[in-house]
Amino acid sequence: MQDKKPDINGLASSARNGVAMDNRIRSSRSFTDEEFERYSRQMIVPGMGKEGQLRLINSRLLIVGAGGLGCPAAQYIAGAGVGTIGIVDGDVVELSNLHRQVGHATSRIGMKKVDSLITHLRGLNPLPTYVPHDSHIDPQNAADIISQYDVVVDCTDNPATRYLISDVCVLLCKPLVSAASVQKSGQLIVLNCPPTPQGLLDRKYAPCYRCCFKKPPPAGAMLSCGEAGIMGPVVGMMGVAQAGEAIKIIASALHLPPSDPDSAPERNLQQPTLLLCSYDLESAVGPYTFRALKMASRKKTCFACGENSTLTLDGIKAGNPNYEQFCGLAATHSNLPPEERITAAAYHAARSRGELPEHVLLDTREKEHFSFGKIDGAVNVPFGKLLMTAAAVKRGGASTDQILGSAELQPLPEDAPIFVVCRRGLDSQEAVEKLKELGMGNGGKRKIMDIVGGMKAWKEEVDHSFPFI
């Protein structure tokens, strides 16, 4: 597609010059009849025009993640006629994706997400060139993939990848449209736009991801082992908004270096804005559903784009920085001794053989999860509530009897064991620790045990028809 000049001035500048040249060469090209018809309604929008449309057709855009953000973003980007659209994702389509990942289809479950989404996009607009990258983006491949594009849209789902993409975009001088959505909230921000070389600080330049979110939240203080869940329309709105921002960037040539940097020193150095969407299931659109928050510009001390930054593409490839460590993703293992753990299968077997004494089966999932199904006789005390009661016990404001909530369990023989189960086996371990800490083991008379792997293991090992959610 692009006739790039040999890499003489370093990756970043050559990529930018290549794009600029490419656009200058092609801007004289006229539309085909189909393009003219297909894009007519958007070309007549003031500010877009023929120039804007040609820039879209001549540009190359990368969507990282073909999920809840990537699907809606890709639809509008393809519809608008961006000439080359790259999509990165290593996953396959699953049934539980479809309530929000609307670029896939029931008939394509099991297909690679990149292929499924491209199938959908070709149906919508066959004109763009679609480029599948069917593995996850990682420190080894990120620069090679991103360097082929003009603008990057981050539709990923984890912090380590977000920091990686932002760092590479800083080094390659690519504008980045970043969004995230969890449960009922969404966030969106345009970063590094217009793209500015690393270390430049003479003006209020646009921030990168690290300028706005210097450190990821600390690891190990998780709230719940249950999945947060996600509302389709919330993540959908964020994805569509990303497409909108990407189209603006390209149509107004903000992804290209200014032809004369001094003539337009403040070119679009607008107040960086973080759009926040906060969705409330119990009320209509209110004054705080959408908030536009003013963010600070590029930081002098930024690890990636600031003064004296030591971040390089070679460093990233060589594992420096270590994104996994930075985001605390290294897995930790249980501190519980083996005698305090029992597999779901072993629990079920012992129980059906009548080998278990009278006991309590404590299920610490959220009540929404519990409502879809439980092991017979299980008592639901959501993890958060359990922690809260435990804290109250410590302060002397509650008794240990209240921990298990349900009155019908009282009085419990002091040697009656407690088995704790959660969704996937993390909260349950912490709950066992908590109960022991509160002396509920009655000096060793009562066993408190964790069911390894939670209800997910129960479904896999015991009851395949269990409605695990």
Next chain:
Amino acid sequence: MASTTDTPVETLALDITVDFSGGLEMLFSDQKRHSLSIPAIDNHGQPSTIAFLIDYLCKNTMKDPRAELFVLDEHIRPGILVLINDADWELEGEETYEIQAGDNILFVSTLHGARYYLLGFTPTYPEGKEVASGGIQTTVQDTAQA
């Protein structure tokens, strides 16, 4: 002694609204908006700042015991943005900003995606299968992908 007509400065209050978003509301009775009347002057006789407010919220407003999800080492924990009247607190002096009557202070947990995160924290999966996720080898099972 009680004859003064001036309101003692200690009793002056500032009426403000404090919002929580991005999941942080779960630590504050699941309530996103709190209308509060906070002391205008802190214990040292200084005008109340954001630092004072954070401490005040922990002591008076937060019902959840997990204060570490909100503060770490007496500062707001990494991953939470503080917005003063919709502007990043870095533009306003961060913790030293002196709160004015009518201010809106928003605490929002930054979102990075559903995988691994609820309220911005990282669960770890002891028994999961190894999968490549964004090049990050970790153990993870069925997750919601953003």
